Every structure is written in C-alpha cells, then in structure tokens.
Amino acid sequence: MFVGGRFTAARSGRTYRVGGATVPLAAGEDVDDAVAAARAAFAGWSGAAAYHRGRTLYRVAEALEARVAVFSAVGVGADELCLAVDRWVWYAGWADKVAQAYGRTHPVAGGDLTVSAPAPVGVVGAAAPADAGLLGLVGVVAPAVVVGNTVVVLAAEADPLPALALAEVLATSDVPGGVVNILTGRLEPTATLLGSHTGVDALDLTGVDGPLAARLEHLAAARAAVVRRAPGPVDWRADPGTTAMTDLLRTRTVWHPRGT
Amino acid sequence: MAGLAYPPDRASPRIADLRSSYGLFIDGDVVEPASGRSLACVNPATGQTLAEVAEADQRDVDAAVAAARRAQDRVWGRMPGRERARYVYRIAGIVEERARELAVLEALDTGTPVRRTREVDVPEAAATFFSYAGWADKLAYAGLGPDPRPAGVAGLILPWYRPLLSLARQVAPALACGTTVVVKPAGTAPLAALRFAEICRQVDLPPGVVNVVCGGEATGAAVAGHPGVDAVSVTGPAEVGRRVAAAVAGTRTRLSLEPGGPVPLLLFDDAPLGEAVEAVVDATVQPPFGVAPHLLVQESVHDEVLAALTRRMTGLRVGDPLDANTDLGPVSTAARLRHVRDLVTGAEADGARRWSPPSDLPDRGYWFPPTVLAGVAPAHRVCHVPVPGPVLPVLTFRTPDEAVAMAGGGGYGPAAGVWSGDGSRALAVADRLRAGTVWANTSHRSDPAAPAGGYTGYGPGQRHGWEAYLAV
Numbered sequence: 001m002f003v004g005g006r007f008t009a010a011r012s013g014r015t016y017r018v019g020g021a022t023v024p025l026a027a028g029e030d031v032d033d034a035v036a037a038a039r040a041a042f043a044g045w046s047g048a049a050a051y052h053r054g055r056t057l058y059r060v061a062e063a064l065e066a067r068v069a070v071f072s073a074v075g076v077g078a079d080e081l082c083l084a085v086d087r088w089v090w091y092a093g094w095a096d097k098v099a100q101a102y103g104r105t106h107p108v109a110g111g112d113l114t115v116s117a118p119a120p121v122g123v124v125g126a127a128a129p130a131d132a133g134l135l136g137l138v139g140v141v142a143p144a145v146v147v148g149n150t151v152v153v154l155a156a157e158a159d160p161l162p163a164l165a166l167a168e169v170l171a172t173s174d175v176p177g178g179v180v181n182i183l184t185g186r187l188e189p190t191a192t193l194l195g196s197h198t199g200v201d202a203l204d205l206t207g208v209d210g211p212l213a214a215r216l217e218h219l220a221a222a223r224a225a226v227v228r229r230a231p232g233p234v235d236w237r238a239d240p241g242t243t244a245m246t247d248l249l250r251t252r253t254v255w256h257p258r259g260t
Numbered sequence: 261m262a263g264l265a266y267p268p269d270r271a272s273p274r275i276a277d278l279r280s281s282y283g284l285f286i287d288g289d290v291v292e293p294a295s296g297r298s299l300a301c302v303n304p305a306t307g308q309t310l311a312e313v314a315e316a317d318q319r320d321v322d323a324a325v326a327a328a329r330r331a332q333d334r335v336w337g338r339m340p341g342r343e344r345a346r347y348v349y350r351i352a353g354i355v356e357e358r359a360r361e362l363a364v365l366e367a368l369d370t371g372t373p374v375r376r377t378r379e380v381d382v383p384e385a386a387a388t389f390f391s392y393a394g395w396a397d398k399l400a401y402a403g404l405g406p407d408p409r410p411a412g413v414a415g416l417i418l419p420w421y422r423p424l425l426s427l428a429r430q431v432a433p434a435l436a437c438g439t440t441v442v443v444k445p446a447g448t449a450p451l452a453a454l455r456f457a458e459i460c461r462q463v464d465l466p467p468g469v470v471n472v473v474c475g476g477e478a479t480g481a482a483v484a485g486h487p488g489v490d491a492v493s494v495t496g497p498a499e500v501g502r503r504v505a506a507a508v509a510g511t512r513t514r515l516s517l518e519p520g521g522p523v524p525l526l527l528f529d530d531a532p533l534g535e536a537v538e539a540v541v542d543a544t545v546q547p548p549f550g551v552a553p554h555l556l557v558q559e560s561v562h563d564e565v566l567a568a569l570t571r572r573m574t575g576l577r578v579g580d581p582l583d584a585n586t587d588l589g590p591v592s593t594a595a596r597l598r599h600v601r602d603l604v605t606g607a608e609a610d611g612a613r614r615w616s617p618p619s620d621l622p623d624r625g626y627w628f629p630p631t632v633l634a635g636v637a638p639a640h641r642v643c644h645v646p647v648p649g650p651v652l653p654v655l656t657f658r659t660p661d662e663a664v665a666m667a668g669g670g671g672y673g674p675a676a677g678v679w680s681g682d683g684s685r686a687l688a689v690a691d692r693l694r695a696g697t698v699w700a701n702t703s704h705r706s707d708p709a710a711p712a713g714g715y716t717g718y719g720p721g722q723r724h725g726w727e728a729y730l731a732v
Contacts, residue, residue, distance in 0.1 A: 102403065108707035109387075116711060119691075214510025221505030224498060224519065224671065250672075253710055254690045256683065256700045 002167035004037035005177020026185035034181040035199040038123040038150040041178025046148035054095030061088040074161035084134045091142035118249040120148035122201030125194040127154040129207035134162040135236045143244035152181045160184040195219040202226035269584040276365040281312040285457035287327035288467025294319035304371040304590040305625045316473035321482040324471040328413040328440040331468030341397030350463040352389035367581040369451040371589035385428035391708035392432035408730040410438030412490035415483040419496040420446035421550025433726030447476035491728045516728035521673035523553035531679035537568040539703040544652040545588040548704045551646030554653040574617040590626045591649045597626040600649035607642040
C-alpha cells in the first residue's frame with residue numbers, strides 16, 4: 001500500500017491474492033495511518049500555489065506516459081494509459097482555473113469587498129470504481145487533489161495493481177507524501193472504516209453503489225461530512241465536466257469593509 | 261439601567277393583524293389539517309399565546325407535495341423565466357408594502373426587537389426577492405451550464421431564528437429556478453411563513469407553487485423524507501441538518517444545508533477596539549445564526565476588551581421587542597431559556613466567571629440578561645454547544661496559529677469574524693478559518709448578492725445556495 005509517500009505492508013501483515021499477485025489487506029489501523037498522513041499533508045498541499053499544484057501534477061502525467069511497459073504488465077493497455085494520461089493532464093490544467101471559474105465578487109450594499117472563493121474540503125475518502133481500471137482511478141483521484149484536497153483511496157478490490165503502479169509514479173514524483181494514499185484490500189469493511197473515520201472530511205462515493213453507498217451516506221450524515229454521490233453510470237472516456245472537482249469544494253465568502 | 265431615559269416608542273401589536281388561528285396553505289388554499297390538531301404559537305416576551313397554528317401530519321405533507329408536483333409539471337416548470345420573474349418581483353413589492361406589518365409580526369413571533377426587524381430583516385427579505393427575481397431569466401449565465409432545468413419539488417425546512425429572512429433566502433432562489441416548494445417553518449416560529457402564504461395569494465401565484473405545512477420535528481421529517489421531493493434545503497441547527505441528511509442518505513434527493521453552528525470571533529491586539537466591541541456585542545444580542553458567538557481575544561488585550569465589553573453591555577436596553585428603543589428581547593422559547601440557564605450554570609461550574617449588567621427583567625416571558633463568561637477554555641461545553649441566548653463566552657489566545665486552531669475546534673461552521681487593524685493579517689487568517697462566511701473587520705451582515713452557507717453539508721447548493729433547486 002502507499003501511505004504517507006512510502007510503500008508499506010498492512011500493519012497486521014495480512015494479505016490477499018489477486019491477479020496472480022499478493023497485496024496487503026488493509027484494516028482499521030492502516031486506514032488510521034492513511035487518514036493521518038492525508039491530514040498532515042493537507043495544510044501544505046492546499047496552501048501551495050495553485051499553479052504549483054498544476055505543474056506538479058503535470059509532471060506526474062509525463063512520468064505516467066513514459067511507463068507504458070509497467071502499466072501493460074498490470075493489465076493497462078497503451079490505449080487506456082493514453083486516455084488516463086490525457087485525463088490527468090486535463091485535470092492538472094484546472095489547478096489555477098477553478099478559482100477563476102467559480103470565484104466571484106458580490107456587489108453588497110455598503111460597498112464591502114466581498115469575495116467568494118472555492119476552498120478544498122480537506123481529506124477525501126474515496127473508492128476506485130471497480131471495473132474501470134486506471135481511467136476510473138484517475139477520474140476519482142485527480143479532481144480531488146488538483147483543487148487542494150488530500151486523498152485516501154481504496155484500490156479496486158479485484159484489480160489493485162494499476163493503482164499500485166500509479167503509486168510508484170507518485171513515489172518518485174514531487175507530489176508530497178500524504179497527498180495521495182492508496183490502500184488495498186476488501187471494499188467492505190475498509191470502506192466503512194474510511195466512511196466512519198472522523199478525520200475524513202468528505203466521502204467520494206463514485207466508486208461505490210447500492211446499499212453500501214447508502215450506508216456510507218448515513219455515516220457521513222452523522223458527522224456532517226461532505227458526500228459526493230455516485231453520478232450514475234459513468235463513461236470514463238467522455239468529458240467529465242467539473243462536478244468531480246466542485247463537489248469536493250466549498251465556498252468561503254470573505255467580507256472586508258472598503259471606504260475612507 | 262441606562263443613564264439616559266427614553267420614552268417608549270412602542271409599535272402596536274395590532275399592526276400585525278393577527279388572527280386567532282391559522283390553517284395550512286396547500287394548493288393555493290388555506291386548509292384545515294387532516295388531524296385537526298394545532299400548536300400554540302407563543303409570544304416569548306409575555307408567554308401568551310398569539311395564535312393556534314395547524315399541525316400538519318403525513319397526509320397533509322402528501323397533499324402538499326402532490327400539489328407542488330402538479331404545479332411544477334403543469335405550470336411553474338414550463339413557465340419561461342421572465343414570467344416567473346414577474347411573480348417574484350410582485351412578491352418583493354408586496355413585502356415592501358407590508359413591511360411594517362411583517363416587522364411587527366416577526367417581533368411578536370420571535371422576540372427580535374422591532375428596530376432590527378424593521379431596519380434589517382424585512383428590507384433584506386424584500387431585497388432577496390428582488391434580487392432572485394432578476395435571476396429567473398438569466399440562469400444560463402449563472403455558471404451552471406447553458407440550460408439549467410429545475411430540480412422539481414423542493415422541501416424547505418426553516419429555522420426559528422430570522423424566519424422571514426430565512427424564508428426569503430430559500431424560497432426566492434427556488435422560485436427563480438422554476439422549482440415549486442413545500443415550506444416547513446419552525447414549529448416555534450411559523451407566522452412569517454403563514455403571512456407569506458397570504459402574500460402568495462395576493463400576487464395570484466399559481467396554486468401549488470408555494471405550500472406551507474406547519475408543525476414540529478415530525479412534520480419536518482415527513483417533508484425531508486418524502487419520496488416525491490427532489491431536493492431538500494435546510495437552514496437550522498446542526499442537529500436538524502444531520503437528521504435531514506440521514507433521511508436523504510441513499511436516495512436521489514439533493515440536499516442543501518445551511519447549518520447553524522459555532523461562530524468564533526477572533527479579536528487581535530491591533531483591532532480597532534471600539535468598532536470590534538460594538539460588532540461583538542451586536543452579534544451577542546442579535547446573533548445572525550440564532551446562537552451566540554464566542555469571542556477569542558488575544559491575551560495582551562484581554563482586560564481592555566473585557567472592560568470595553570462590559571461598559572457597552574451596561575448600556576443595552578433589555579425589554580419589550582415592540583419598543584423601538586429595545587436592543588435585546590427575550591429568548592425565543594421557554595425550553596431554550598432553560599437550556600441557556602443550564603449552559604451558563606455549567607460554564608460557571610467549569611470555572612468560567614459570569615458577568616451581567618444589572619437588568620430589570622420582566623416577570624412574564626422568557627428573559628435572560630446579556631452575559632459575558634470570562635475565563636472559558638476550549639474544552640468547556642459552552643464552546644461546543646451553541647447557546648440560543650445572549651451569552652458571550654470569552655477565550656484567549658496568544659498567536660494567530662492558536663486562534664485558528666481554537667476557532668476550528670468546533671468543526672466547520674456557518675461563519676466567523678476576524679478583527680485586526682492589519683488588513684493583510686485579517687485576510688490571511690480569514691482564509692484559514694473553516695467557515696462559510698468570514699466577516700473581516702466588519703459587522704455580521706448578509707446581502708442577497710452574497711451567498712450564505714455553511715462550509716459543510718453536501719450535495720450542490722453551497723455556492724449560491726440555489727443549485728439544490730436545479731437539476732445540474
């Protein structure tokens with residue numbers, strides 16, 4: 001698993017076999033570690049200049065592009081890698097544009113300078129969409145982090161290797177440790193552990209459906225956590241629009257008097 | 261109490277034109293509730309009943325949602341924006357015409373001083389309707405896509421504080437978006453919504469576009485959980501928001517929350533003291549989100565600030581909300597008064613020092629004097645449980661980092677304040693606060709052109725408070 005910028009086994013040492021490989025089986029303590037790492041990374045990542053975040057993520061895309069053989073070995077064909085890289089690049093470009101597109105000023109009575117700007121919600125818990133490979137994973141991770149959130153994502157239970165290959169690229173990039181944390185294991189109970197963790201500010205349920213999604217939403221409701229609901233069946237190749245980012249943003253409006 | 265004596269300037273309660281009983285407003289008509297039950301609406305200044313208000317149950321909510329759905333499908337959802345705008349403009353105009361009546365009504369129902377309702381709440385409610393009327397035919401330019409469609413039917417759960425303005429802030433955008441509404445006002449403050457129903461009739465709003473179902477928690481649950489509702493918008497205490505969020509979890513219903521919650525006010529050593537104290541005292545006696553803020557003051561100026569606070573509070577006039585001289589009215593219900601007393605007693609037991617100016621409180625009604633609690637620590641309960649009365653807990657900090665950490669201790673909140681003479685510092689601290697609205701060096705105002713909203717909650721609807729009403 002990839003937590004706090006480092007590769008690690010599960011604290012329990014437990015593993016499971018999938019696709020001919022043995023991967024760690026995450027449990028409660030691993031979720032705790034990942035959330036703690038994401039929390040620790042948040043101030044620096046969200047406080048970084050938006051442009052800097054964009055450039056950092058762009059360099060990740062370049063590194064992804066160079067690893068055709070690595071991704072091919074874990075079942076990600078050249079076509080899919082190409083699409084995933086394009087999608088990653090698209091999101092990277094949004095870093096310094098979200099505030100321009102979604103921020104505004106307000107002509108309030110009294111003449112105050114009143115400005116609304118989008119702000120990241122904090123630590124996002126997410127699950128990689130099953131059966132959507134690297135492209136689905138990118139479609140969940142990239143929008144969350146480009147706007148300044150940090151992420152704990154559960155790799156797809158039946159296909160975790162592309163996520164670990166992505167982690168290798170992140171590990172050798174200048175994305176700070178803790179910005180993206182990748183856990184491997186069973187969707188349940190790990191999703192519930194993540195969903196009930198008080199250190200998680202938002203849940204992205206894109207990769208979760210049915211009764212599990214409803215249960216996770218209940219958990220979130222009890223803690224007043226932000227929820228991004230699954231947008232229904234997704235064509236990961238199509239233009240995603242901006243809701244994957246804006247659902248994980250909140251607006252802060254600051255008033256300051258203006259006058260002599 | 262105050263050194264100067266003012267003759268009373270009392271508005272007559274007759275201006276509010278109250279009836280003895282009110283029914284529900286469903287499908288354009290005033291109707292009796294299916295259960296025949298009603299709730300007493302009480303004047304908190306006297307403890308007397310103002311009117312009996314019908315209590316809606318599941319059957320009434322079903323009827324209201326059905327009416328809203330019919331109105332949405334046949335009329336309101338098909339109406340071009342510019343025609344919807346005409347209705348909302350007319351509503352705004354009537355709110356202005358009937359301003360005096362609405363101001364007195366709000367003062368009677370909630371105990372808010374009439375000077376405040378007259379000068380702030382009612383004009384802002386009218387302005388809100390005017391402002392959103394203008395959006396009705398401009399939604400394509402709102403940054404929500406080229407052709408935003410209405411979400412359908414929205415359930416609106418309103419709070420007990422500032423009920424008229426809260427209604428305006430939720431109903432106006434809903435109507436502008438082409439969504440029809442089922443309004444559930446607070447059980448203890450329903451009169452503004454019922455008067456608004458009359459205004460809807462006055463402008464010949466098509467039946468079913470606005471429906472008002474009064475009642476308590478059960479009625480709210482029926483609205484929030486109704487499968488026929490496409491969106492729910494809640495303004496209210498955090499626990500109401502949590503209950504509604506739980507009710508819509510796992511459904512397709514969109515949710516918009518404007519939660520009440522902690523409002524920390526950070527006062528730095530270089531703050532303009534007079535202005536800051538004025539704003540802090542004002543926020544204590546007329547909290548913008550119904551619950552008193554708490555003050556975080558930099559240690560080096562603590563004593564000076566405390567002296568200024570107590571001086572200012574000594575000049576406050578506590579009394580009849582209908583008297584224009586009054587600064588502070590009663591607590592809104594008997595239950596909330598008990599809660600305030602418990603919290604203050606608990607704070608003293610935790611080690612806080614309590615101070616109130618000498619006050620002549622009336623015998624009847626739900627009165628609590630303006631109160632400062634000094635020596636409060638972040639672990640004290642009074643910091644985390646919102647106080648629905650004029651009580652100001654005061655905490656100290658040394659560094660900006662400490663202030664930000666303490667302010668964020670209550671989780672995300674609707675608002676915060678920062679006072680510092682250094683604009684750069686004020687803005688930098690503002691950007692670190694987990695609050696939907698931050699007032700930097702200014703009093704706690706709202707405006708129809710600026711969004712309100714907590715920094716938490718979920719689904720769309722946080723940016724301009726209205727995307728819950730659109731199917732985007």
